[in-house]
Amino acid sequence: MLDAAEPLDGATVLDVGAGDGLIGLGALDRVGAGGAVIFADISPALLEQCRRAAKELGALDRTRFIQAKAEDLAEVPDGSVDVVTTRSVLIYVDDKAKAFAAFARVLRPGGRVSLFEPINRLMYPEPPGRFCGYDLGAVTDLVAKVNSTFDDLEDPAFRAAMMDFDDRDLTSLAEAADFERVHVECHIRHRAWLAHAAG
Numbered sequence: 001m002l003d004a005a006e007p008l009d010g011a012t013v014l015d016v017g018a019g020d021g022l023i024g025l026g027a028l029d030r031v032g033a034g035g036a037v038i039f040a041d042i043s044p045a046l047l048e049q050c051r052r053a054a055k056e057l058g059a060l061d062r063t064r065f066i067q068a069k070a071e072d073l074a075e076v077p078d079g080s081v082d083v084v085t086t087r088s089v090l091i092y093v094d095d096k097a098k099a100f101a102a103f104a105r106v107l108r109p110g111g112r113v114s115l116f117e118p119i120n121r122l123m124y125p126e127p128p129g130r131f132c133g134y135d136l137g138a139v140t141d142l143v144a145k146v147n148s149t150f151d152d153l154e155d156p157a158f159r160a161a162m163m164d165f166d167d168r169d170l171t172s173l174a175e176a177a178d179f180e181r182v183h184v185e186c187h188i189r190h191r192a193w194l195a196h197a198a199g
């Protein structure tokens with residue numbers, strides 16, 4: 001993702017849904033002394049974790065931490081960042097078009113987004129008797145019971161957000177937000193069930 005976002009030297013990067021900092025901390029290295037990284041997340045605890053990590057790296061002066069939803073990024077001024085990164089975050093966002101519009105709003109002219117999302121629709125629902133590709137064998141019935149309990153507990157909107165898009169939808173969302181050039185790569189790794197079961 002960061003390779004796709006290059007050149008980063010001197011850039012201001014906004015990492016949306018920064019989590020514990022995997023991408024944002026990696027970007028700190030690449031933006032160098034003249035750049036900056038803004039860590040954004042809905043979780044204050046994770047932002048605090050990022051702040052501690054940036055402090056340990058002696059890079060606090062090149063960082064900002066903001067509690068914000070991908071859908072609004074309210075504290076980030078229009079046209080103020082060069083690069084938006086986001087990894088495994090849009091799967092949690094109901095209104096993905098709103099998130100893309102927010103990315104477009106905060107970018108300077110010529111700015112870009114580099115993002116990664118798992119395409120759950122390609123893998124789920126699994127055939128009966130399988131869990132994450134594994135043959136459940138003798139415990140199939142038990143796992144079906146556990147799954148049905150979770151089905152009842154889970155918010156349908158949450159599940160929809162995780163399943164309701166694929167690589168083509170991401171392309172359309174970027175186009176609809178007026179990004180001039182869109183490059184999408186879909187990586188599919190397939191292993192036959194039997195081969196998988198055999199390890």
Ligand SMILES: C[S@@+](CC[C@H](N)C(=O)[O-])C[C@H]1O[C@@H](n2cnc3c(N)ncnc32)[C@H](O)[C@@H]1O
Pocket residue numbers: 016017018019020021022023040041042043046068069070071086087088089092093
């Ligand atoms: C799977 S983690 C990914 C963390 C990080 N991007 C990474 O790749 O390691 C998802 C992150 O998205 C954040 N998140 C969930 N919904 C969000 C939203 N609507 N806006 C911004 N962040 C969100 C969560 O708090 C969590 O830190």
